[in-house]
Amino acid sequence: MKWTGLNELREKFLEFFESKGCLRLPSFSLVPKDDNSLLLINSGMAPMKKYFTGEVTPPRKRVTTCQKCIRTPDIERVGITARHGTFFEMLGNFSFGDYFKHEATAWAWEFFTKVLEMPPEKLYVSIYEDDDEAFDIWTKEVGVDPSHMVRLGKEDNFWEHGSGPCGPCSEIYFDRGDEKGCGRPDCHVGCECDRFVEVWNLVFTQFESDGKGNYTPLEHPNIDTGMGLERLACVMQGVDNLFLVDTIQNIMKHISQITGVEYGRDEKSDVSLRVITDHIRSTTFMIGDGVLPSNEGKGYVLRRLLRRAARHGRLLGYNEPFLYKVCDTVIKENLTAYPELKEKQEFITKVIKVEEESFAKTIDQGFKMLNGIMDNEDVNVLSGEDAFKLNDTYGFPIDLTKEILSEKGIKVDVERFRELMKEQKKRSRDARKNAGADAWISDTTDLSDVANTEFVGYTDLKSTSKVLAIVKDGVRVDSIGEGENAIIVLNKTPFYGEGGGQVGDTGVMESGSFSADVDNTTKNPSGTIYLHACTVKSGSINVGAEVSTAVDEERRADITRNHTAAHLLQSALREVLGNHVQQAGQLVSDDYFRFDFTHFEALTAKELIEVQDLVNKKILEAIPVTTQEMPIEEAKKLGAMALFGEKYGDVVRVVSAGDFSVEFCGGTHVKNTANLGLFRIRQEGSVAAGVRRIEALTGMGVLKYINGMSAVIMDVCSLLKIANPKAVVEGVQKAEQIIKEQQREINELNSKLAVAQIGQLFAGTTEEHGVRVVTGKVDKVNADILRTMCEKARDFAPKCVCVLATENDGKVTFAAACGKEALALGANAGKIVKAVAQKVGGNGGGKPDMAMAGAKQPEKIEEALDSVKETVYAMLK
Template sequence: MQWTGLNELREKFLSFFESKGCLRLPSFSLVPKDDNSLLLINSGMAPMKKYFTGEITPPRKRVTTCQKCIRTPDIERVGITARHGTFFEMLGNFSFGDYFKREATAWAWEFFTEVLEMPVDKLYVSIYQDDDEAYKIWTEEVGVDPSHMVRLGKEDNFWEHGSGPCGPCSEIYFDRGEDKGCGSPDCGVGCECDRFVEVWNLVFTQFENDGNGNYTPLDHPNIDTGMGLERLACVMQGVDNLFLVDTIQNIMKHISQITGVEYGKDEKSDISLRVITDHIRSTTFMIGDGVMPSNEGKGYVLRRLLRRAARHGRLLGYKEPFLYKVCDTVIKENLTAYPELKEKEEFITKVIKVEEESFAKTIDQGLRMLNAIMDNNAVKTLSGEDAFKLNDTYGFPIDLTREILSEKGIKVDVDRFQELLKEQKKRSRDARKNAGADAWISEATDLTDVAKTDFVGYSELSCDSTVLAIVRDGERVDSVNEGESAVIVLDKTPFYAESGGQVGDTGVLESGNFTADVDDTTKDPSGNIYFHACTVTCGSVSVGSKVSSTVDSERRADITRNHTAAHLLQAALRDVLGNHVQQAGQLVTDSYFRFDFTHFEAMTAKELIEVENLVNKKIFEAIEVKTQEMPIEEAKNLGAMALFGEKYGDVVRVVSADDFSIEFCGGTHAKNTSNLGLFKIRQEGSVAAGVRRIEALTGNGVLNYINNTNAAIMGVCSALKISNPKAVVEGAQKAEILIKGQQKEISELNSKLAVAQLSELFAGTEVENGVRIVTSQVDNANADVLRTMCERAKDSAPKVVIVLAAVNDGKVTFAAACGKEALALGANAGKIVKAVAQAAGGNGGGKPDMAMAGAKEPEKVEFALSTVKDTVYSMLK
């Protein structure tokens, strides 16, 4: 058996099964397609479930893959043991009603013994205890020594998940030697020790389970095999765990180089190195497949992994962001199998760096809070409120909080945390909820008998329709009358339903004396049934009625202009900022559009002008905007931009403006870029870490913007008494100079006033206990006057402790200061002003030599000032 690198093993496996007539498919995305049962792909067969069920015809009946997978149930164990990891690759060969047990077993044995040259005496095979057919094939046809065969029960060697296809399985084990065993005389396959490693699982899907324990043979049995690439590499490289495999070890070495911590020297640091190594592999691949950090779903898994890795970097004594630097090694080690990672390297690196920097801003505060809790021996359980604060304020995922506290034996009130989280989400949902058509459809509303809506709105803005259903207040009704609001479902509609960020159409439905305003259009989750939110303005309409459906053409034209402009904007952003720019969301309305995109710093004024000019250039070039439906592979060959991480069918709709902008899109668009008229960026800003937002206008929106801007300029001219708008800047500058001069004059007068008043305040005071205490309420003074008086007092009188108060509009302002000699004796202005303010229902503080405070009870000012002397004397040395 020869040492073999991980990348070479992958290629040997795939090539071998190609030689057996299997179609090599690339790894599917980690993001499941049309499968809500999984958050992330966690096995080799998961992306191919519909091939096995027959819902989708496979590209060939024999397939082989190396599938990237993420599993997180044991995330707390990752690093603590050398066995657990969240990212792995699963080698597999599959038969969809083609070859079966004989071929699967023979090829597995051939691959192990002939291709990889594994010693036969080190290989063992387990079968389901009742699968005599498999036993006979393994021993009589494949040639496995019966002494190396083991029968195991249903729990170990029968694959099933409730009702559906199921069947027995055979597992191939590798004997690592007696020195790896437990020493027990009955140690063998199935023992929990490290001697016998299960490497390959061959599932023979040959039965249908009705859910009641009744098994019916399938007409066309299937083969589903799975073998962990990293585990196979451990065997072939003679190492004890996946972190010592060549490609993974190279990633760890890079981490050691950055942090200055060597693997194998200390168990605690080894745990951290393993955590970081595993998590940077997972996160690099997840971002490469379009997952972005967030607080829900896949994004939460990503954020949790990144923050867990960042925390372990700090445990190694490295506080600077560094995970992003390791990305290039992860990509380089996986380049042969996943070249697409290289194309996205800049983007992946930036996402990780931004997330690290974001976490770094709050992690120290959060850790201080956690450390204080852990240092308090009386605390046995962290409250749900504190856990929520750590999550909401400091960005600590609840799982990270639990993990850190568990190291000290402290529990977390997770139930209360979840309650608070639900309350927050409900507030967010309530804030977002609008009066759209879907708000009038109850989850209990049964529309299963309603036919799919025929959408004709790409080419027509009006058509004749039949009313299929009416829903009022969540209930289906037969008719709706004047003055009532309802959702109307039509068999055929020109109204575009809200989708892809584009708002739904509005317009009218008419028939005889019946008229209804269509206020919005949405559709059901399947996208098959269109909901027209209507207000009946005249007459009534019933199910089965014929109506004329007409879209508001002017509004639709404004929407299409903005949607086409969003496409041109994305192309321009990529041209000016770089190819890392990806759409992260959009909203297209008739009045404006907003476009969210991945970028990691504010755009400069120069960049904004460049982007704006480039879009307008394409508008002036009057480019024809083409819309075509084509096979997805053809669209990709054209270079069409897809929404990052989005799923598409075999046939896609592509919208293009020459080769400047080519995108997958189901929205409505202008016929020519010249229809947009003009393009104007209204504003640019941040919406999340690594995500920027541009709001922009076209056509009538630009005209309105120009008119409103012009009106504002004329208003400024009027206020400045300027007749020529061109002179508005000069007029504003003159006004600024005048205001600054007046402010300077006011400041000088305040200083003079302060000096004049100080001599009066000092009169009648004496130095006692080494300090001169001066207190007073100053009439007609603001905070600036009080501050100036205190500054002058402490600078001119080293022994002074002065506290002044002023009341304006029912609010109290206190100012306090201490001279140098008073400070030396222990006086502290910050503490003094805080005590005084608290006596008048307020609070505040500041530096020992100068401090300010506020209070809400002006009637207590005299009493508050009377407490100054006792407060000061209590401080003196």
């Protein structure tokens, strides 16, 4: 058995199954497409589920892939053991109703024993205990020694997840020898020791389960095999774990070179090296597939991995951002299989560096807070409030906080943390659900017998079509009548179905007395059937009827202008800001369009004007806009930009505005840039870390915007009594100056009045335990005046502890101050004001001699002030 590198193993596998008639598909994106059941792709078959269910027709009945995968349930274990990892590649060969057990077993054995030259005596095969067919095939046809066959139960060798396709499986194990075993005489396949390693799992999907223990044979059984590439490499390279595999070891060596820490010298530092190595592989590939750091979903997983890796860098004694440097090695080691990483290298590096730098700004303060908690022997549970502060202020993901504190046996009040996060977000988590066709069709609606829709809307805005299906309330019906809402499926349509960020078309559908408004147009998950969400105005319609359709031409024209403008905007942004700019999402409607793009800081006024002027310049140049379909490789040679993280077929549609903008796109566009008329940026802002958003207008939308702004300016001129609009800025500045002067005078008067009240506050107070405690509620003053009053009281009486409160618009502000002699006796303004504020649902703190706090329960102010003496006396020496 010859030592073989990981990249060579991948190629050998794919070439072998190509020779068996399998179509080699590139790895699907780590981001699931049209599958809300997964956060990230976690197995080789996951992106092909719809091929197995028959919902989508596969490009060929025989397929082979090497699929990128991310699994996150064991993140906390990564590094602590050498077995766990979050990123891995899964080799697979699949049959969608084509070859079955005979071929799958024979080819697996051939690949192992002939291609990789594994000794047959080192291989063992497990089967489901009742699968006699598999036993006979393995022993009588393939030639496996019966003594190397193992029967295992349903838990080990039967693939099943609730109801649906399922079946027995066979697993191939490699015997690593006695020296890797546990030493027990009965050590065999299935033992928990490290001797027998499961390398390949062949799943024979031959039954349909109803989820209640009843199994019906499938008419066309399938094959689904999966083999971890890294695990196979461990066997072929004779190493104990994935971190010693050649390509992964090269990544770790780069980390060791940067940090000056060698692997294998110390178990504690080995843990950190493994964490960083695994996480930088995961994050490089995730960003390459379009995932960006955020506080939820896929972005949260990415942020958690990056920040966990950054923390382990510090545990190695390296306090500077460095992960972005290591991603270069990740890309280099995976270049042969994933050349797209090289194309996106600059962007991937930038995202990682920005996230590292962002975390580095607050990490020391966060660790200071955490260390203080861990050093306090009385703390065994971190409050939800403190966990929230670590997340919100210092950027510590809750899982990282939990992991760090668990090392000291401290738990976290996660439930309270979640409540605070919900309060902060205050936004619907069901925003993805649109109010169009999705509201009227169910995921279980069966349209498998309905022919694909022919889209004619690129050239025609009207058509005569046949009704193929009607869906009302998620159920197929034969007809609908006046006043009803339903989905109508046609054999052909001029209506653009929502996709690529472009909204769906609206219009009308008619036939005799039947008339319906088309309120929206979407597509089924595979994008092959167009779903027209209709409201029937009059008459009725049956399946099989002929209808005349017409798109709302004016609305389509507005949408089309905005879509072409989005293309021009992306090119302009890349020219002004740099080639790191990539589309990160868009919405193209008739009113306006928004364009999300990768960039790491707000655009300056100069940059916005430069981008806007460049787009308008291209509009004035009247550049013809062309669309053509071509092989994807030819499109790439033209420099066509693809949507970040998106996968395309062999033939793509390319939209070009001369050499300025060339993009893959299935949307509708104008014939000439001059058709846009005008372009105007309405707004620019942040969407997430490293992602900006521009909202913009074209055509009449720009004129409406300018007219609206002009009306506002004229109203301001009228209020300021200015005749010339050009003088409006000067007029506002003068008004602002007058207001500032008046506010200054008001503050001075309030301050004098407040100081005059100090004597009244002291009246009736006495000195106890060596200090004089002064409290009171002051009406209608701001925080600065309240602070001034406390400072005056402190300076007036060295033995004084003064705590004052005020309320403004339902918000409570506390100020506390301690004189020099009171400080010497142990009084502390920061601790006092925090304790008082917590009684009113707030928090705060500050220095021992002066501190401030805020709260939200004004009705409890008196109660809180009454507690001050008790708090003060408790801390005196």
